[in-house]
Amino acid sequence: EVQLVESGGGLVQPGGSLRLSCAASGFTFSSYYMSWVRQAPGKGLEWVANIKQDGSEKYYVDSLKGRFTISRDNAKNSLYLQMNSLRTEDTAVYYCARGRAAIDYWGQGTLVTVSS
Amino acid sequence: SYELTQPPSVSVSPGQTARITCSGDALPKKYAYWFQQKSGQAPVLVIYEDSKRPSGIPERFSGSSSGTMATLTISGAQVEDEGDYYCYSTDSSGNHWVFGGGTKLTVL
Numbered sequence: 001e002v003q004l005v006e007s008g009g010g011l012v013q014p015g016g017s018l019r020l021s022c023a024a025s026g027f028t029f030s031s032y033y034m035s036w037v038r039q040a041p042g043k044g045l046e047w048v049a050n051i052k053q054d055g056s057e058k059y060y061v062d063s064l065k066g067r068f069t070i071s072r073d074n075a076k077n078s079l080y081l082q083m084n085s086l087r088t089e090d091t092a093v094y095y096c097a098r099g100r101a102a103i104d105y106w107g108q109g110t111l112v113t114v115s116s
Numbered sequence: 117s118y119e120l121t122q123p124p125s126v127s128v129s130p131g132q133t134a135r136i137t138c139s140g141d142a143l144p145k146k147y148a149y150w151f152q153q154k155s156g157q158a159p160v161l162v163i164y165e166d167s168k169r170p171s172g173i174p175e176r177f178s179g180s181s182s183g184t185m186a187t188l189t190i191s192g193a194q195v196e197d198e199g200d201y202y203c204y205s206t207d208s209s210g211n212h213w214v215f216g217g218g219t220k221l222t223v224l
Binding site for chain 1: 158
């Protein structure tokens with residue numbers, strides 16, 4: 001059974017940092033593009049970033065302006081999102097997702113709240 | 117930055133056909149994907165590559181694309197189909213992905 005389990009969310013002050021993790025199981029992690037998607041409270045889905053199977057290519061939504069970094073550790077079947085210089089508008093549920101286009105599995109999401 | 121435009125809401129009676137549109141300048145050359153999201157749940161892929169249906173998705177869900185518009189059609193919509201629907205595609209570079217703003221489908 002495919003499982004994606006996010007962790008690392010929580011309350012952080014503006015300007016702070018957080019590192020989200022996603023533990024993958026039930027499939028060959030190293031064979032798939034992986035993505036992060038977020039959803040602000042009461043708002044729509046927003047694609048954040050994705051990373052190629054071997055980590056050699058990474059793409060981000062332009063609005064992040066270099067504050068976030070996606071990475072992966074295929075030996076640990078894990079996906080990460082390092083978030084720096086957090087702003088109140090980054091408050092959202094962050095989903096880990098398998099794939100780049102036809103995203104077929106999603107985690108349950110982890111809530112990040114940026115507030116003073 | 118690239119944008120996909122959807123109507124905010126669509127409402128139909130049970131058994132009627134619901135059509136949700138998605139417009140974007142790159143759609144003539146890029147596939148559209150559709151996700152269903154019910155309240156408090158993670159999204160579910162219902163259509164990929166414009167018109168293909170993943171296993172387990174009912175046949176009443178179909179997709180099409182023509183020019184700059186992709187369309188999700190739910191033939192004989194059921195009450196359980198209520199939720200938010202998002203189209204998803206990439207810009208002309210193929211590297212930056214975007215979701216449409218979402219369409220709230222009401223079936224009553």
